[in-house]
Amino acid sequence: MMQKLIVTGGKRLEGELVLQGSKNSALPIMAAALLAEGECVLKNCPRLTDVYSASRILGCLGCKSSFSDNTVTVDSSAADCAVIPEELMREMRSSIMFMGAMLGRMKECTISVPGGCELGPRPIDMHLSAVRKMGVEVSETGGRIVCRIPSGRPKGAKITLPFPSVGATENVVLCAVLADGETVVNNAAREPEICDLCGFLRACGADITGDGESRIVIRGKEHLHGCEYTIMPDRIVGATYLSLIAAAGGEIILKNTCSAEMEPFISVLEQTGCSIYPAKDRIYMRSGARLRAVSSPIRTMPHPGFPTDAQAVLMAALSVADGTSVFEENIFDCRYRHTDALIKMGADIQVMGRIAVVKGVNRLHGADVRATDLRGGAALAVAAAAADGVTEISGISHIDRGYEKIEEAFRQLGGNMKRV
Template sequence: MDRIAIVGGAQLKGEIPISGAKNSAIKLMAASILTDEPLRLTNMPRLADTKFLGRLLEQFGIAVTESNGPDGQETLFHAREISSTFAPYDLVRQMRASFNVLGPLLARTGHAKVSLPGGCTIGARPVDLHIEALAKLGAQMEMSEGYVSALAPNGLQGTEIEFPFVSVGATEHTLLAAVMAHGTTVLKNAAREPEIGDLARCLVSMGAKIEGIDTDTLVIEGVTSLHGTTWSVIPDRIEMGSYAVAAAMAGGEVRITKARPELIQALTDKMIEAGVDIEPTADGVIVRRDPTQRLKAVNVTTEVYPGFATDLQAQFMALMTLAEGESVIHENIFENRFMHAPELGRLGAEIHVHAGEARVVGVEHLKGAPVMATDLRASISLVIAGLAAEGETTVGRVYHLDRGFERMEEKLSACGARVRRIKGDGDGR
């Protein structure tokens, strides 16, 4: 397996452009199933996850064409005909979000058989809410031998669905199915993440009728068909936040561009509280920090948007390892999302985990060591820590990293980081 090697101690100075959001792109790709006309997505990230989903869409007979257009990377999806509605385990297991093809396949064709998903091991994350929502829309659902078979021969029927707790995946999946259901669907206690708003606005551009975008109540009036459109993927707020933390960890001055700083306000507020200088710009932020001045310990609690994102928790924990004092991090979204803590400990961090709480006692120095990525966000937290650690840090199992960060080594190296990819076998230690 590939590894990432980082020699710490170099301050960062330069510019980092942000790519399109992975968590938006993969749901927009699923939306291509809903129309027989072309859907062109610009500002498209080129990631392992988008490649996985592209292969799955091709399994259904959808033409997927990547190119470089006037606005950068783009991909054209054309589902002129759906030749198969079967999503096999070998494809779905590679990325959890690929389960979200079930709803649009059902809405367009009236039937589908999709494998239960795989994905990162950061918690149970069951798909019960997805299945229950589709059943409430009138689908006949059957689970057998690791697959979900669904039938809606007369189409889906609009209804009212109140989610028992906020779920990004279930909100997106139900939205993808409900836009072509007969009648009106009301989604209550819906998630409000920016990626959901991006998906909803793209669907509206395709002819869907959706009210309440960016609120916790979505009202969808079903339409009989959708048409093609061109849509620019929203900037990746998690990538933006990760590089902001990286700049603060290493010290120096980094201009982050092609981004929307309001999407990570909860993070930047905490970084400012910790002593980081953050200056908003027209298309991003400038992050500055004097590495000779210690950070201040800050407590955070992960919450649904617009609260502090669980996808930025690991990165912020890395930052707090060098803060003066003790910070307490509460994880309220995923129960297994402290798996990076022991790996940070290998670099000399002092972290005490109990249930959903991590206490981080800041140390003066980290020291490079071999570490192993356990999931996507944990992998970038280890890279961030390595930027400030003395000596060399090697991060193994970086296939996790490749799922969500595009050209990471190139972007950090352009700002002076000493980071490189090592090709090879082994378990990543």
């Protein structure tokens, strides 16, 4: 039987939360552990279904991995397989990260098109084009992608990405750290999670400079060693809980945060009238009277722009703001799939292609709704907390991919959410 979340809303929330580790860092770093000779200990790793999927992939490749108290231990010394079964690839989008790591470690790989949230086409052509420049032969048959390196090691190359794709940047870095020669990535993604991956690889002995900027230089090494590393906090989960307090009203102290990395989101949320006081590793926020709409369009952009992953949760909060807010989604198609459920709860939202116009209403009301993707599901939880009555959210396997026991977080803030 599929689980559901039952939320009784309309209550002011307050309390403290410790922010979980970043999903979008943990997954590529787990893939990167395949490149190290020896044991890697990854601390602050979130307990998520996507993390368990990554662990199963590592096991399939011959690695030993264990998970205890938010610490993942990976020993890749016996890794001997370069094939990921299709059913494992389908479990999550980030499975494509293993391509670069397998090419670096095994010099070959067989994968299929990955699964995960249905957010419209996220083609992997950019990934394949990049690794081809590094001497990788790629063939595609029947949905399977077979990669091999005739020369034995990837070759350093100059690669200019047509778009600063996070996934393509990560795959090139993973392939390049054990390559022969220097690799330069131009128009690289600048997301904090890229810096976290590069930080982990440097701790393993990699030579990488420029991460966080649009030009990354990787000088290939022959070997990497194991290390102990702490994964950064999850800035999108942080944005979700700040949106929750903004929508329901109340105050929160968010601990173990990454305030600087969350600035693109915080600077927009401050325009709603919330009082936000970020420090180095914690954020205090208070939501007083009714939220104000955001006057200028909220445009999702690659970092350091407004993050696409925070669009849905902020929209849920602004659906009860005073005035009209406008969103422009520039990263993914099909990223407004949560709007139908918000409208069912009483929101006034009009979608026209990449534009969503949100006219704030006085109150939302509870309803039976279904999560269709990870961040859209989180948006429904935010809206449910602000709504009068009871909301029943199904499809919560999407939410569990990115949020560690979301019902416990609600309860810590005085909210009423239970899993049934």
